[in-house]
Amino acid sequence: MENQATEKTNGKKRNPVFIIILGLLVVGGGWFGISKYQHSQHHEDTDDAQVSADISPVIPRIAGYVTEVRVKDNQLVKKGDTLIVLDNRDYIIKVEQAEAALATAVSNLNSAKATTTASKANIATSKLAVNTIDAQIEAAKVSLWRATQDYDRYSNLYKDHTITLQQFEQASAAKQSAEKQIAILEQQKNQAAQQTSAVAVQSNAVAEQIGVADASIRQKQTEIDAAKLNLSYTVVTAQQDGLISKVNVQPGQFIQAGQALFSVVHSDAVWVIANFKETQLNKM
Known part of the structure; x- marks a missing residue:
């Protein structure tokens, strides 16, 4: 009986896996904590942020019946691409x-x-x-x-x-x-x-x-x-590169001059709006 207890005790001492894993976790956690702390001394984070961009409405200069709609939502377009075509007769x-x-x-x-x-x-x-x-x-x-x-x-x-x-x-x-x-x-x-x-x-x-x-x-x-x-003006073209958004027109529809049909989100003018607390500003 004493021999069996001695063998079990010696087995636990000879198996270092648990100790190694625990040590790694402690070291890794310490390193992450130290890095996070150092980063926080010079940087501020926030979850209150959003991506914004310039948006241009697509507005026809003349009235008429739509014969073609050549774009759809979330479609990328280049400056000069045809967006819609009006009856030109x-x-x-x-x-x-x-x-x-x-x-x-x-x-x-x-x-x-x-x-x-x-x-x-x-x-x-x-x-x-x-x-x-x-x-x-x-x-x-x-x-x-x-x-x-x-x-x-x-x-x-x-x-x-x-x-x-x-x-x-x-x-x-x-x-x-x-x-x-x-x-x-x-x-x-x-x-x-x-x-x-x-x-x-x-x-x-x-x-x-x-x-x-x-x-x-x-x-x-x-x-x-x-x-x-x-x-x-019966051919409405894109005035800049961008992404089509909220297409609200279809063939056969009569549109008025100055009527907003949809939007083009500029692809060359995108930025992030982030909101920080006043106490965070001294570290920025």
């Missing part, structure tokens, strides 16, 4: 209408310029006609002066019975013809001058039309630019 028609209006305005401008060119030519022709008539009037005045001289001389000769009545009447007729010729030329000059004035007024009016046509062309071009811009 009405906007294409508006572009075509604006282009047709511009073509009409250009045609009106060309017509006005052609009229101006013709008016300038007519003014030049009328002025030339006036100058020609002035020269003819001067020549007619010379002829009238001669005819008047002949008439006066023949009148005296007829009184003296030096010439016949027929000769006197011929001199009188020549004088009257010269007077009528001057009257006709003066009338023609007045008509040519009036025509010149009328053409000048028309030319001024056409010049105003050219100014109006130029302004109309600029306006129509602006309308085309606006129509094309609205057409481009």
